[in-house]
Amino acid sequence: MEITQDAIFSPFFATVFLTFIVWVYMYIRRISFITNRKIRSEDLAVPGTLAQISPPNVSNPSDNLKNLFEVPVLFYALVLYLFVTKQVDTVYVNAAWVFVVFRALHSVVHCTFNLIMLRFYLYLFATLAVWFIAIRAALIHFGF
Numbered sequence: 001m002e003i004t005q006d007a008i009f010s011p012f013f014a015t016v017f018l019t020f021i022v023w024v025y026m027y028i029r030r031i032s033f034i035t036n037r038k039i040r041s042e043d044l045a046v047p048g049t050l051a052q053i054s055p056p057n058v059s060n061p062s063d064n065l066k067n068l069f070e071v072p073v074l075f076y077a078l079v080l081y082l083f084v085t086k087q088v089d090t091v092y093v094n095a096a097w098v099f100v101v102f103r104a105l106h107s108v109v110h111c112t113f114n115l116i117m118l119r120f121y122l123y124l125f126a127t128l129a130v131w132f133i134a135i136r137a138a139l140i141h142f143g144f
Contacts, residue, residue, distance in 0.1 A: 008088045011096035012079045018104050019068045025111055026061035033058045056114060064110040068103075071127050075099055078133050087140060095129045095136075102126035 033054060034044075044050050051059055079096065082088050106122035109115060 003088065003090050003093055005083055005086055005088045007093050008079050008083055008096060011093065011100045012076065014097075014100045015068075015072055015075060015103065018100070018107060019065070019072070022061060022065050022068060022107050022111065026065050029058045029061050030054075060114055061111045064107050067110070068107070071130055072103065074134065075130050078130065078137060082133075082137060085141075087137065091136070092133060095133050099126050099129040099133075102129065 030050065033039075034050075039053075051062070054062075075096070082092055102122050102125045106119055106126060109119045109122060
């Protein structure tokens with residue numbers, strides 16, 4: 001089965017929407033915390049105050065959102081590179097979906113029960129998928 005170049009954008013946008021979902025969840029957790037504790041906005045004027053007083057169920061989604069702007073940025077750049085250079089194939093699309101699935105699982109764990117070693121392995125497998133894409137693209141680019 002031949003794959004189209006724009007097939008790489010399905011995992012691309014899945015990652016974008018994962019980031020959106022975590023962003024919404026973070027604000028739901030934060031607003032609930034602030035409202036339930038009756039915290040005034042003036043009490044949060046100093047940067048970092050909310051992070052200092054927040055329990056993990058409030059701070060973890062925020063930490064996860066920040067995390068979604070680290071390795072995923074490389075993923076986005078690689079997807080655009082592959083599309084522009086017309087190198088998208090089944091291997092890249094499958095690797096991109098591996099990245100998305102493991103990042104989504106990582107986000108679920110991080111934002112909920114936060115079992116550290118499980119989260120670590122989910123992050124590791126997702127990141128290895130990105131490094132695989134990067135190394136393969138570089139090897140092809142340089143003619144290896």
